[in-house]
Amino acid sequence: MIVAPLSSGSAGNAYWFESDGTAILVDAGIGPRETKKRLESIGRDIEQLTAIVLTHEHSDHIHGAEKIARKYGIPIYLTRGTLDASSIDRDETSTYVFENNSQFTIGELQVHASRTIHDAADPACFVIEARDGTRVGIASDLGHADEKVVRHLSGCDGLFFEANHDLDMLRTGTYPWSLKRRIMSRFGHLSNDDSLTAVQRLLGAELKTLCMIHLSQKNNHESIVRDMCARLLRRTGASIDFAIARQFEVTGLFNVARQRPRVPPPGQMSLF
Numbered sequence: 001m002i003v004a005p006l007s008s009g010s011a012g013n014a015y016w017f018e019s020d021g022t023a024i025l026v027d028a029g030i031g032p033r034e035t036k037k038r039l040e041s042i043g044r045d046i047e048q049l050t051a052i053v054l055t056h057e058h059s060d061h062i063h064g065a066e067k068i069a070r071k072y073g074i075p076i077y078l079t080r081g082t083l084d085a086s087s088i089d090r091d092e093t094s095t096y097v098f099e100n101n102s103q104f105t106i107g108e109l110q111v112h113a114s115r116t117i118h119d120a121a122d123p124a125c126f127v128i129e130a131r132d133g134t135r136v137g138i139a140s141d142l143g144h145a146d147e148k149v150v151r152h153l154s155g156c157d158g159l160f161f162e163a164n165h166d167l168d169m170l171r172t173g174t175y176p177w178s179l180k181r182r183i184m185s186r187f188g189h190l191s192n193d194d195s196l197t198a199v200q201r202l203l204g205a206e207l208k209t210l211c212m213i214h215l216s217q218k219n220n221h222e223s224i225v226r227d228m229c230a231r232l233l234r235r236t237g238a239s240i241d242f243a244i245a246r247q248f249e250v251t252g253l254f255n256v257a258r259q260r261p262r263v264p265p266p267g268q269m270s271l272f
């Protein structure tokens with residue numbers, strides 16, 4: 001499966017997932033022209049898009065959704081809560097409502113949705129599964145990573161996971177107190193500390209690609225997240241491709257594939 005974060009952070013979120021001829025955009029927080037431009041920079045055409053799948057109704061996740069859907073005739077998958085809380089015009093777009101804690105199929109991709117805890121109507125995170133069994137998890141805008149989310153995302157081959165803010169930077173930063181309180185609450189965003197605690201629990205034998213997403217421009221710094229992740233990976237001895245998603249450019253193309261245990265040819269089988 002190919003995954004490309006096109007944009008990540010409070011100025012817009014969009015993540016491209018592609019496998020076996022199916023391409024979906026998880027969130028469409030940037031407009032059609034910019035989405036098209038960023039896709040072209042990685043040799044992809046927006047016309048290849050099969051569907052848009054939304055996590056929740058905040059504008060940094062849906063700003064471009066209706067415009068892209070209408071312009072290119074692409075369906076939008078979302079929860080009933082997200083649809084009702086958004087201004088997406090149901091007469092002008094094809095909308096498909098999914099339930100959280102269920103799974104649905106888009107072309108060759110299977111999408112497993114699970115509810116997250118965030119100040120939105122019915123927010124979701126996803127595990128996207130390809131035909132060959134490759135599983136990639138994506139979760140951002142988490143007030144906290146509860147047991148259910150951790151369970152849902154475990155056993156993935158690739159993980160795109162929020163590391164929103166450094167607590168000290170947020171506390172001492174310039175945001176008004178009400179906004180600081182919202183971000184820090186159990187319905188806000190994941191701090192680096194909480195994010196890394198969850199990631200540590202999600203490090204499994206399968207996980208080969210880890211990308212931290214939705215970093216705050218004001219209250220976080222790439223180098224802090226990079227150092228924390230490097231320390232964690234050193235401590236646990238995990239050998240993983242690691243990256244941090246960018247806000248204003250495509251982060252890159254991640255090729256995530258399920259690593260199967262090698263099956264020895266019959267002649268090499270040990271006999272007991």
Ligand SMILES: [Zn+2]
Nearest residue numbers: 010058060141
């Ligand atoms: Zn967001």
Ligand SMILES: [Zn+2]
Nearest residue numbers: 056058118141
């Ligand atoms: Zn949000």
